[in-house]
Amino acid sequence: MMQSIKDVFKNNIRQYAMFIALIVITVFFQILTKGILLLPMNVTNLVLQNSYVLILAIGMTLCILSGGNIDLSVGSVAAFIGAIAGTLIINMEMDVGLTIFICLLIGILIGIWQGFWIAYLRIPAFIVTLAGMLMFRGLTIAMLKGLTLSPFPEKFQQISSGFIPDIFGGLGTKLNITALIVGVIISVIYVLLQIKKRAEQEKYNFEVIAMPLFIAKIILVLAAINLFAYWLAAYKGVPIIFVLIGVLILVYSFFTTRTVPGRYIYAMGGNEKAAKLSGINTNRVLFFTYVNMAFLAAVAGIVFTARLNAASPQAGMNFELDAIAACFIGGASAYGGVGTVSGAIIGALVMGVLNNGMSILGVGSDMQMIIKGFVLLMAVAFDVLSKAKDRV
Amino acid sequence: MEYILEMKNITKVFPGVKALDNVNLKVLKGEIHALVGENGAGKSTLMNVLSGVYPYGTYSGSIYFENRECIFKNIRDSEKAGIVIIHQELALVPSLSIAENIFLGNERTKRRLIDWSQTHIHAAELMKRVGLNENPATLVKDIGVGKQQLVEIAKALAKNVKLLILDEPTAALNEEDSENLLNLLLELKKDGITSILISHKLNEVLKVADTITIIRDGSVVETLDKQKDDVSENRIIKGMVGRDLTNRFPERVPKIGEVIFEVKNWNVYHPVIEDKKVIKDVNIKVRKGEIVGLYGLMGSGRTEFAMSVFGKSYGKRITGQIIKNGKQLVLNNVRQAIENGLAYVTEDRKSAGLILIEDIKKNISLANLDSISKKRVIDENKEIYVAEEYRRKLNIKCSSVLQKTGNLSGGNQQKVLLSKWIFTQSDILILDEPTRGVDVGAKYEIYKIINNLADEGKAIILISSELPEILGMSDRIYVMNEGRIVGEFSREEASQESIMKCIMLSIREVV
Numbered sequence: 092m093m094q095s096i097k098d099v100f101k102n103n104i105r106q107y108a109m110f111i112a113l114i115v116i117t118v119f120f121q122i123l124t125k126g127i128l129l130l131p132m133n134v135t136n137l138v139l140q141n142s143y144v145l146i147l148a149i150g151m152t153l154c155i156l157s158g159g160n161i162d163l164s165v166g167s168v169a170a171f172i173g174a175i176a177g178t179l180i181i182n183m184e185m186d187v188g189l190t191i192f193i194c195l196l197i198g199i200l201i202g203i204w205q206g207f208w209i210a211y212l213r214i215p216a217f218i219v220t221l222a223g224m225l226m227f228r229g230l231t232i233a234m235l236k237g238l239t240l241s242p243f244p245e246k247f248q249q250i251s252s253g254f255i256p257d258i259f260g261g262l263g264t265k266l267n268i269t270a271l272i273v274g275v276i277i278s279v280i281y282v283l284l285q286i287k288k289r290a291e292q293e294k295y296n297f298e299v300i301a302m303p304l305f306i307a308k309i310i311l312v313l314a315a316i317n318l319f320a321y322w323l324a325a326y327k328g329v330p331i332i333f334v335l336i337g338v339l340i341l342v343y344s345f346f347t348t349r350t351v352p353g354r355y356i357y358a359m360g361g362n363e364k365a366a367k368l369s370g371i372n373t374n375r376v377l378f379f380t381y382v383n384m385a386f387l388a389a390v391a392g393i394v395f396t397a398r399l400n401a402a403s404p405q406a407g408m409n410f411e412l413d414a415i416a417a418c419f420i421g422g423a424s425a426y427g428g429v430g431t432v433s434g435a436i437i438g439a440l441v442m443g444v445l446n447n448g449m450s451i452l453g454v455g456s457d458m459q460m461i462i463k464g465f466v467l468l469m470a471v472a473f474d475v476l477s478k479a480k481d482r483v
Numbered sequence: 484m485e486y487i488l489e490m491k492n493i494t495k496v497f498p499g500v501k502a503l504d505n506v507n508l509k510v511l512k513g514e515i516h517a518l519v520g521e522n523g524a525g526k527s528t529l530m531n532v533l534s535g536v537y538p539y540g541t542y543s544g545s546i547y548f549e550n551r552e553c554i555f556k557n558i559r560d561s562e563k564a565g566i567v568i569i570h571q572e573l574a575l576v577p578s579l580s581i582a583e584n585i586f587l588g589n590e591r592t593k594r595r596l597i598d599w600s601q602t603h604i605h606a607a608e609l610m611k612r613v614g615l616n617e618n619p620a621t622l623v624k625d626i627g628v629g630k631q632q633l634v635e636i637a638k639a640l641a642k643n644v645k646l647l648i649l650d651e652p653t654a655a656l657n658e659e660d661s662e663n664l665l666n667l668l669l670e671l672k673k674d675g676i677t678s679i680l681i682s683h684k685l686n687e688v689l690k691v692a693d694t695i696t697i698i699r700d701g702s703v704v705e706t707l708d709k710q711k712d713d714v715s716e717n718r719i720i721k722g723m724v725g726r727d728l729t730n731r732f733p734e735r736v737p738k739i740g741e742v743i744f745e746v747k748n749w750n751v752y753h754p755v756i757e758d759k760k761v762i763k764d765v766n767i768k769v770r771k772g773e774i775v776g777l778y779g780l781m782g783s784g785r786t787e788f789a790m791s792v793f794g795k796s797y798g799k800r801i802t803g804q805i806i807k808n809g810k811q812l813v814l815n816n817v818r819q820a821i822e823n824g825l826a827y828v829t830e831d832r833k834s835a836g837l838i839l840i841e842d843i844k845k846n847i848s849l850a851n852l853d854s855i856s857k858k859r860v861i862d863e864n865k866e867i868y869v870a871e872e873y874r875r876k877l878n879i880k881c882s883s884v885l886q887k888t889g890n891l892s893g894g895n896q897q898k899v900l901l902s903k904w905i906f907t908q909s910d911i912l913i914l915d916e917p918t919r920g921v922d923v924g925a926k927y928e929i930y931k932i933i934n935n936l937a938d939e940g941k942a943i944i945l946i947s948s949e950l951p952e953i954l955g956m957s958d959r960i961y962v963m964n965e966g967r968i969v970g971e972f973s974r975e976e977a978s979q980e981s982i983m984k985c986i987m988l989s990i991r992e993v994v
Contacts, residue, residue, distance in 0.1 A: 141912075280636075292864060295865075295866075295867065296870050297864065297866045297867060348857050348862070349851070349860050349861055350856075350860055350861065351852045351856050351859045351860075351861060352850075352859065354845070354852060357838075357841070357845075358838055358841075358845075358849055361838035361839075361840050362834070362835075362838040362839070363839065364834060364835040364836055365834075365835055365836055365837060365849075366838075366849070367796070367817065368796060368817060368827065368835055368836070369817070369821075369849045369850040370791075370794075370816070370817040370818040370820075370821045370827060370850055371817075371849075372818070374817070375789060384614050424840075427842060428552050428838065428840050428841070
């Protein structure tokens, strides 16, 4: 039996809807900005500017999945980690690598602290992280004595502004050959994985999508990957931050969709009682999601501080709101149990393109906020209404 | 004497089930009218029709209250007419005071603002009338269940109730509180308030009721007048249960082996209320290939017992021994219980059994993900394969195993839940109300599944509050009441009368 294109579409409508929305918004701004939006330089900047939202949205997805819990402290935690990095590197002249290691470790400790109250004492996550938001902001200001620390050494800045060096030196073209090769390697891996998946499905006699459709899908994805690689190659090549975010997305997508602990998070958010009676230690699952969130907040803190080239007491303001909005725009349910990492990434990109596009057009930040708020409301309203229709 | 209430030819159909079939009920003004019948006989449905929970038009037949035809669209309408129903689960707000609860939705006001002095004065009057000796400002969560029940009645009186319906009012009460409540009903009767009392406790019914209506399978069996008819517990029990049992249960020749599972001297305390013993000295054993029925009325402790055995999912200060194949087990959490071959299929499949927003395959695999994963990575194809296998075996009707379980019918949801636990490869299955909310056809299929499991050599503990189901399915029956085993019957000894009598006798011992 073969699945038709209609079935494929119907089963994934929510995912596709936001993806299509992202494309429509992108095309819209591409026209309005007379092609500036998708210039290679701007695309790189867009991702750089939003790198912290992308990282935080991944962690926030897990929190929301576990039962509609959110983490309000991530902005303050990111700022706190930035302050620590600044103090260690600038004031104490510590090695960059060692500093990053310590920062990540402190992130995990913060997660253990918050996770303990949330998961084992079952104090609502909203309250624990609201307290954390205040506490870590206070600690940041205290540690920096209200001042901004700057500048960082080149090596630290490289985390967010560096590019993977072009070992081929352009080979006489203006293109970054490494970027193109990376594109080709990813393409090959993608094709191999798709073929393997299809073979397995056929082994079990499952429905597979029709061959022409299968090939069309692969060609489309390959075109997208290589077009993007070309785009990067035409500028300065592959930013290091792209590699970091790419790896995070892959690892967490795999974790949530394919592993047993990932399944536990969905089960807990879907019905905690049923999960418990199925032998799942739901306290431990919840604990893990908050430790992980604080860890990723530390990563975001490092990336953001490196990009800003400064540790500021005001850093990370409203980061938590951007991350939460990205998850909900990307289809996560406020009750838990529904949502995907890729959805949150699409949600974050929708917000990022809106931000960037409107900035290029010179739209004021007042108007930007109104429009972003409205998009969030509409995205979730669409979700709720389409589900209500489902039920009938 | 005139009738305050006449319900004529009431028929109520749910998808696939006729819950009420041409029921006639007449209640005299100023009497206490008892409504008795087994769980699921239709008592609550009848009262829900009367109080407007099922609005006019969703049933056929007519209702006359004080000689006027009733067209209730909701509970508010029936309350306006003077009919108030007090459900088994009390409808009080724990964090509000007694006075606030009494006038909930019926507030004493002056110029649209709450008149606190009137609220407290009136509340105090009503509390005196029902014999509740408390400060009206005390929060409802701080008083016991017995007193909460009185608050409910005061609340009804505040609405100028003419007909008071009480659904199992003493189920959660101790003997002293029960006694008080029954005396209060007699007091209210003197004031001219008519009551309908739904109860399993026949001694209470005989004590206060003037008329008794027996309902079975959605029809009225008979109405007895205490003045004229010969009313005895035996006669009532016979009326409640006397039904034909042929062909409702699939044939099976039991192949019973040796004892595989034993629970000894099992004692459990309530998780919140200190010093309240919920399970008292329970001893049971199950043999290979045997279906053991565990029967008890609601609140008898069956579920609490099962869950406390299943990895201490319920209760505190649990003591006793669990022995499987002659070896003692210590099961401190659900994981350990599953690993030692136990499965517990919950009575509450929607809120504790299934993840309704997830698809069928993910529900089936949830309790045994290890067997479809390698190094913690799930093999999704294997997962689908397994789900398909159970879909075929248990005849789950669905468009695909990728369908959401929330969209399935009750019977098919139950089959998914059974699949999930069969897939854990457990050899001891505790099935708690496996056919609750399942229509007749699917019930038969589920019985067949249970029989097949027993024939494969699994030990089955079947918990049910439906006596015919227990009698039709079990090789041996334990009867539970008030947290203890009060009787054990072989298949031959067991009958509806003998089991009901066993329970009634044990209630009398306690009261």
